[in-house]
Amino acid sequence: MSVWPLGRLPHTKINSMKKKPTIFKSILLTIFAIVLPAMMLAQDTGVDLRGAWMGSIKVQGTDLRLVMQVSINETDSMTVTFDSPDQGAKGIPTSKVILRNDSILITSKKIGGTFTGKINADHTSIPGLWKQGGMSFPLIFNRQERPVIVNRPQEPKPPFPYRSEDVSFKNATGGFALAGTLTVPDQAGRYPAAILISGSGPQNRDEELAGHKPFLVLADYLTRQGMAVLRYDDRGVGRSGGSFNNSTTTDFATDAEAAVNFLKQRKDIDTTRIGFIGHSEGGTVAPIVASQRSDLAFMILMAAPGLPGEQILIMQSELISKAEGIDEKTIKTNEKLSRNIYSVLKKTRDNEKAEQKIKAMFIAADKKNASDTASHHMTVEQISAQVKTLTSPWFRSFLILDPEEFLSKVKCPLLAINGSLDLQVPSRENLQAIEKAMIFGGNANYMVEELPGLNHLFQTAVTGSPTEYAKIEETISLAALEIIGSWLKKNVVDQ
Secondary structure, three states: OOOOOOOOOOOOOOOOOOOOOOHHHHHOOOOOEEEEEHHHHHHHHOOOOOEEEEEEEEEOOEEEEEEEEEEEOOOOEEEEEEEEOOOOEEOOOOOEEEEEOOEEEEEEOOOOEEEEEEOOOOOOEEEEEEEEOOEEEEEEEEEEOOOOOOOOOOOOOOOOOEEEEEEEEEEOOOOEEEEEEEEEEOOOOOEEEEEEEOOOOOOOOOOOEOOEOHHHHHHHHHHHOOOEEEEEOOOOOOOOOOOOOOOOHHHHHHHHHHHHHHHOOOOOEEEEEEEEEEEOOHHHHHHHHHOOOOOOOEEEEEOOOOOOHHHHHHHHHHHHHHHOOOOHHHHHHHHHHHHHHHHHHHHOOOHHHHHHHHHHHHHHHHHHOOOOOOOOOOOHHHHHHHHHHHOOHHHHHHHHOOOHHHHOOOOOOEEEEEEOOOOOOOHHHHHHHHHHHHHHHOOOOEEEEEEOOEOOOOOEOOOOOHHHHHHOOOOOOHHHHHHHHHHHHHHHHOO
């Protein structure tokens, strides 16, 4: 689960009821697509909207671009899609599109938003208004001569100086196959191998989010350093079987274990030097597996939790809210509501009863702010969606999961790194908890390091807010790559 469309540890925006409503950045620009008969549009309106259009809205002082692509598909229908280059989001359908003469209306029930606009005489501009959550934003779409390109300079391009193989392997526990990519140095031999484990939310093998492909960049870097690297689509994602919904962190651990068993059968892998690199929630999955088997050679935790889930959620919400300019009073109100909801989840195992109690809390909080015209008031649909997320098996298990239970049983060499600007898994507190677990478990072969100026994705950042992720061209800081590479060379490659 991730309220941010990033697939990272969740930022539960369970109260967006004061000024500067934070809900917009999480759902506003997640893209919607519609299909309408092209001939009907041409006959009824004489308007040809084919091509690329771009506009932007200002949310909390930040300009967010919105790109509309209009094309004619093979069935002679007009396809309209919206992208958000600054959030790396695409693919959410709309519920209604009306085009009459020079006026257009687009409605998306899924995100509770509408766009209304009036096409100018020469069909080069569509001035209009975006409405969502009781607020309105001016939005002008202008026809573009060229498509909007997001620059990702670190993304590797072929030809590659190593072998890349599409692979699949069986999760015997779940009864399905996972699909991924294995990269191996070109020269014949048996190589140490790293298995990459993604963070929370459904992720593909490249851990693609916010327009970035962190695992593609990391796999390329490490394979050039003499490592074999296996990255795979999460269950139910891409070419992997199984179902992501209703799965928990411990379920994902069986996927990672299946990856180890697969590599153990490979003749080009040194089976005594297989380990994990886990990012965010993947940094909890890795210790779960390591606590149950002793044949792992190493472990690297990138922005991994060291504290229990509830503590991380409270800290995360406060830090991100502050970065977005939310006032202190609202932050405290949100925290109180969060703690009350978490208490219900821990005490009420029956989902139906828990849903009723939490829904009542949301409604009461909304009514309390009814007289505040600057407040964002949640719709019935938004409340229902939040309640379903909060009562999901994944969220329930994450809330009470304590990584120390597993970290203290890790005996292999371990590197834990985090960025000082990480607002999702706060660096200092979680690195301290990881180190404490190493000491408590008697593992002396560990290294814990905070990397200054880096965010949750290990990008060089300004504030660390998730709203920066897609806007930063860098995918992973060279400083982060180098510390991983040098540690692996010393502890794995040269062994």
